[in-house]
Amino acid sequence: MPGESDNQATLNDRPSVTTLLNSPEFYTELNNLLISDGNKESLETLSNLLLPITKLDATVCKGPVLPVNDIRGIDSRSYSKNERYLRCKLASLYRVIDLYGWNYGTCYNHVSVRVNNSTDQFLTKPNGLAFHEVTGSSLVKVDSNGSKIDPGSTTFGVNALSFSLYASVYKHRPDINCIIHVQTPAVAAVAAMKCGFLALCQEALICGPATSHEIQIDLDTNRLSVDEGVQKSTAKILILPNHGILACGANIEEAWHITFHLILACESQLRAVAMGIDNLIISSDQAAKQVTNTVAAGGGGVNTTDVKWAIGELEWSTLMVVLDRAGYHTGYIYREPLIRFIDKQ
Incomplete structure (x- = not known):
C-alpha cells in the first residue's frame, strides 16, 4: 500500500x-x-x-478560508476606493490576530480604525462574528456614539457602551487612527502591576513609553471614557489598570507593530518580575531614545534600500504575503520591492 x-x-x-x-x-x-x-x-x-485549507494551528477554525476581500461588483460602489482598501486591511488585521491566537477564540476583543483623519467615522467588527469570519464587507461603520452609519453585510450590531471608551481616545488623540485592545493573560497581568510597563527588553523599547489611565463612566449618559490625562499623553501604549492595554497607531501597520512587540514585552516582564523588581535592570533613557529613533526610520531599522518604509509597514507587508499565499485574498496593494519578490517565487 x-x-x-x-x-x-x-x-x-x-x-x-x-x-x-x-x-x-x-x-x-x-x-x-x-x-x-x-x-x-x-x-x-x-x-x-x-479548496485552500490554509488556517494556521493557532486558530480555532479549521476549514476552507473565507476570503478577506469580498467587496466586489455592485457592492463596491457603496465605498470609496480608500475605504474599500481600509476595510480589507482591518479585516486582515482581525485574521492575523486570530492566527496568532490572541483573541482566545472569543468575539469581543476590540479592534477599530478611523475611516480618515477628518471625519467622525470608524470601522469595527460587529458583535457576533468571530475574528476568522471578518471580511471587508462585514465591518460596521459607526460614529463616536456607536451609532451605525453603515451596517455592513450582516445584521449584527455594535456594543455602543464599549465603543464609547475607544471613541474618547480617538476624540482626544487625533494622532491615533487605529486602536487594538490587548487582553492576553500576560498583558492583563502587566496592566495590573503597580510598577507599570517596564523597559526591560528591546521589544518594550520598540513600543515606546506608556501612560496609565483610569476608565470613567458617566451615569447620566451611560458612556465610558478615559481620564483627562490622555489629552496630554503622546504615548502609543495606554494602560487601563485591570482592563488590559490599548495598543495605538497612526495607522493599522503601526498599531499591529506595537501590539506584536507589546505582547512579547509583557511575556518577558511577567517572567522577570518573579525574581523581584529590585533585581531587574531597567534600560536607560539613552537606550530607549536610540531604539525609538531606529524604529521611527521604518524597515525594522535595518533598511538598506532606497525605499522608505513607515513604522511597521515592511513587517505588515510580509504578513500579507503569507496570508495571500495561503489563500486569504487580502486585497493588499504591495509596493514595488515586494512585487518583484513575489513575482520571482
Whole structure:
C-alpha cells in the first residue's frame, strides 16, 4: 500500500493531476458524490482536497478560508476606493490576530480604525462574528456614539457602551487612527502591576513609553471614557489598570507593530518580575531614545534600500504575503520591492 509520501508525490505531479481531473472515472465519481445526499463525509473530504485549507494551528477554525476581500461588483460602489482598501486591511488585521491566537477564540476583543483623519467615522467588527469570519464587507461603520452609519453585510450590531471608551481616545488623540485592545493573560497581568510597563527588553523599547489611565463612566449618559490625562499623553501604549492595554497607531501597520512587540514585552516582564523588581535592570533613557529613533526610520531599522518604509509597514507587508499565499485574498496593494519578490517565487 502506498505511503503518505507517495500520495504527496502524486499530488505534486501536475501532469498526473491533470490526467486525473480530465478522466471519465473522476467525472463519474464526482457526479455520484454531488447527487448523493447521504455522502456528506466524502463531500467534505473532496472539498478539503480541492479548496485552500490554509488556517494556521493557532486558530480555532479549521476549514476552507473565507476570503478577506469580498467587496466586489455592485457592492463596491457603496465605498470609496480608500475605504474599500481600509476595510480589507482591518479585516486582515482581525485574521492575523486570530492566527496568532490572541483573541482566545472569543468575539469581543476590540479592534477599530478611523475611516480618515477628518471625519467622525470608524470601522469595527460587529458583535457576533468571530475574528476568522471578518471580511471587508462585514465591518460596521459607526460614529463616536456607536451609532451605525453603515451596517455592513450582516445584521449584527455594535456594543455602543464599549465603543464609547475607544471613541474618547480617538476624540482626544487625533494622532491615533487605529486602536487594538490587548487582553492576553500576560498583558492583563502587566496592566495590573503597580510598577507599570517596564523597559526591560528591546521589544518594550520598540513600543515606546506608556501612560496609565483610569476608565470613567458617566451615569447620566451611560458612556465610558478615559481620564483627562490622555489629552496630554503622546504615548502609543495606554494602560487601563485591570482592563488590559490599548495598543495605538497612526495607522493599522503601526498599531499591529506595537501590539506584536507589546505582547512579547509583557511575556518577558511577567517572567522577570518573579525574581523581584529590585533585581531587574531597567534600560536607560539613552537606550530607549536610540531604539525609538531606529524604529521611527521604518524597515525594522535595518533598511538598506532606497525605499522608505513607515513604522511597521515592511513587517505588515510580509504578513500579507503569507496570508495571500495561503489563500486569504487580502486585497493588499504591495509596493514595488515586494512585487518583484513575489513575482520571482
